[in-house]
Ligand SMILES: NC(=O)C1=CN([C@@H]2O[C@H](COP(=O)(O)OP(=O)(O)OC[C@H]3O[C@@H](n4cnc5c(N)ncnc54)[C@H](O)[C@@H]3O)[C@@H](O)[C@H]2O)C=CC1
């Protein structure tokens with residue numbers, strides 16, 4: 001896992017607003033990477049048992065007296081933002097970095113509702129194990145130091161890509177933000193197909209889970225393209241070729257994923273406020 005040692009050069013509080021599935025995954029990544037819990041403030045009206053337990057490690061949960069922080073991470077639902085956003089203002093000075101991971105919500109909206117120097121980002125849940133990928137786009141007034149701080153925070157949870165064009169964020173959300181769900185669905189459906197082919201449920205589930213995670217790890221470690229790795233499994237005239245003739249057919253993965261990504265992209269645009 002990437003070290004968060006660069007974060008140790010900064011001293012201010014790190015405020016996480018919304019410690020649900022994604023905010024919680026990022027916090028887990030930061031703490032696993034060595035971030036001092038005493039620097040973390042969590043604002044969360046319905047903290048999970050895990051988040052509540054972190055208070056014993058020094059995290060401040062829902063403190064009564066807000067004061068401007070070095071960075072505020074906004075990880076509430078986009079639909080909640082209009083209600084939750086104004087309450088974050090006391091944590092934000094002009095010099096505060098406001099790092100939003102909300103789908104759809106634009107930089108302009110964050111500037112209007114919360115203020116600060118805004119970076120809009122789209123992470124994904126493998127952040128919890130330091131294997132996420134995040135795409136970030138900065139507002140024009142974000143300083144080099146704030147960009148470096150953002151980069152350190154996000155790299156503590158995995159890879160980071162920076163873009164200049166905010167319009168790309170809808171498709172980014174559809175590919176990498178939502179993408180882990182597509183992979184987990186693949187594991188679910190591969191198991192179900194195994195059961196339909198006659199395997200006991202426990203064995204089918206184990207085979208699907210280990211195949212998806214093992215293939216993912218191979219893809220991660222290998223320098224070969226995914227197409228080459230696929231071809232390496234495929235013996236001419238063999239079993240894989242038989243399956244791929246279905247999966248790469250006219251109603252196979254390609255048109256299906258194209259439709260799925262288009263639907264997610266459209267939804268991200270609808271969520272824009
Ligand atoms: N779940 C995912 O894979 C990803 C989610 N996101 C974004 O992350 C954000 C959060 O999504 P999830 O974690 O999935 O949702 P979630 O529902 O698990 O987390 C949202 C949290 O915000 C809390 N909350 C509600 N009102 C609040 C307030 N006024 N102040 C502070 N916290 C408040 C809720 O209690 C909840 O724990 C969304 O904007 C989503 O678009 C981005 C990338 C991936």
Ligand SMILES: O=C(O)[C@@H]1CCC=N1
Pocket residue numbers: 103173177178
């Ligand atoms: O489903 C959602 O809207 C969020 C954004 C990307 C992943 N989860």
